[in-house]
Amino acid sequence: MSNLSKAFTKGKALITYITLGDPSLSATEKLVLDLVRAGADIIELGIPFSDPLADGPVIQASHQRALKKNASLADGFKLVARLRKKISVPLCFMLSYNLVYQYGVDKFYKEAARVGLDGVIIPDLPPEECRMQNAKCRIKEGSGIDTIFLVAPTSTEERIELAAKASSGFIYLVSSTGITGKRKSFAEDLKSLVKKIRRRSKLPIAIGFGISGPKQAAEMARLADGVIVGSAIVDLIAKKRLKAVPKFVASLRQAIDAG
Numbered sequence: 001m002s003n004l005s006k007a008f009t010k011g012k013a014l015i016t017y018i019t020l021g022d023p024s025l026s027a028t029e030k031l032v033l034d035l036v037r038a039g040a041d042i043i044e045l046g047i048p049f050s051d052p053l054a055d056g057p058v059i060q061a062s063h064q065r066a067l068k069k070n071a072s073l074a075d076g077f078k079l080v081a082r083l084r085k086k087i088s089v090p091l092c093f094m095l096s097y098n099l100v101y102q103y104g105v106d107k108f109y110k111e112a113a114r115v116g117l118d119g120v121i122i123p124d125l126p127p128e129e130c131r132m133q134n135a136k137c138r139i140k141e142g143s144g145i146d147t148i149f150l151v152a153p154t155s156t157e158e159r160i161e162l163a164a165k166a167s168s169g170f171i172y173l174v175s176s177t178g179i180t181g182k183r184k185s186f187a188e189d190l191k192s193l194v195k196k197i198r199r200r201s202k203l204p205i206a207i208g209f210g211i212s213g214p215k216q217a218a219e220m221a222r223l224a225d226g227v228i229v230g231s232a233i234v235d236l237i238a239k240k241r242l243k244a245v246p247k248f249v250a251s252l253r254q255a256i257d258a259g
Contacts, residue, residue: 003118004090004146004169007041008204012221012256013170015206016249017044017094017230019062020079021071022237029079031237031245036089038246039253044121044230045080047073047095058231061238073099073108077115084116092119092148092169100125112145119146119169127162148172151197153189160193164201171197173224175209194223214255221256 007013016035020028032043046059048066073095080091093112100108100122112120127149146169151160153174163171173193190207197205207220208228217227229252236244 002144002146002169003088004042004092004148005204007090008170008225010041013041013204013206013226014039014217014249014253014256015042015044015208015226015228016040016233017046017059017208017228018233018237019046019048019059019066020076021048021066021069022062022234023065023240023242024069025071025075025079027242029082031242032079032083032091033086034246035249036087038249040089040249041226042090042092042118044092044094044228045076046230047076047093047099049096049099051096056231058235058238062234065238073103077111077117080117081115090118091116092121092146093117094121094123097122097125109145117145119148121148121150121172123150127159127166146170150174151193153193155193157196160196161200164197164203167201167203170204170206170226171201172228173197173205173207175207175211175220190220190223214251217252218255218259222259227252227256 018028018031018035022028028045035043046063048063048071050067076093083091147167148169148171149163149167150172151163151174155163173190175190194205204225206226206228207224208230210231211217211220211227211229212232217229220227233245233248236242236248
């Protein structure tokens with residue numbers, strides 16, 4: 001069992017997302033530590049990209065702010081190396097495959113393993129591509145890095161099957177169609193989707209996209225094994241309310257644990 005999968009054995013997992021370098025690299029490091037202290041079980045670090053896939057205006061804006069500070073993938077690796085001296089909580093990168101390709105696929109996974117990264121979420125790397133060119137998914141070849149694939153409400157039975165087989169660590173279930181951002185409602189068939197995934201995989205399932213408060217987090221945690229919250233946290237950072245972030249995450253933790 002990987003470090004990522006183990007994070008789900010303690011109960012419902014809370015996964016939090018922030019963008020590397022927003023508002024600065026030093027602030028990101030402090031925020032990660034604050035998130036862990038507040039109860040986050042897994043940390044997703046978004047690597048800045050000029051055209052982030054599937055992200056709404058809140059996270060897109062955070063990428064632009066980080067790029068203006070010259071935050072890069074190399075900075076992400078350095079940050080993970082520093083954090084590994086302080087925390088054991090699983091750390092994941094969420095990034096475009098273009099960044100992996102430009103860095104060099106072999107070099108990327110070698111460096112990820114060296115610094116202690118636990119997983120990668122690459123929204124624009126479909127499971128079909130992994131099946132055809134397994135060199136792009138080296139996780140099961142001994143790098144120790146999990147790759148998490150996304151399943152959406154629009155995913156076909158075949159796509160669910162492929163994502164379930166290609167994933168390791170956990171499976172990312174998108175709560176609704178469209179881009180990231182706060183939502184008032186979610187896809188009506190999420191419960192059915194969870195059942196479909198469970199028939200094909202024993203991996204934990206985490207639901208993300210649009211979860212913006214404790215009530216929604218508790219609702220999604222009842223359906224799956226974990227909850228992913230990003231835009232609501234990034235929005236607080238954008239408003240320069242960094243001290244409010246751990247309090248908000250603690251409220252999510254409390255709601256999830258209360259069921």
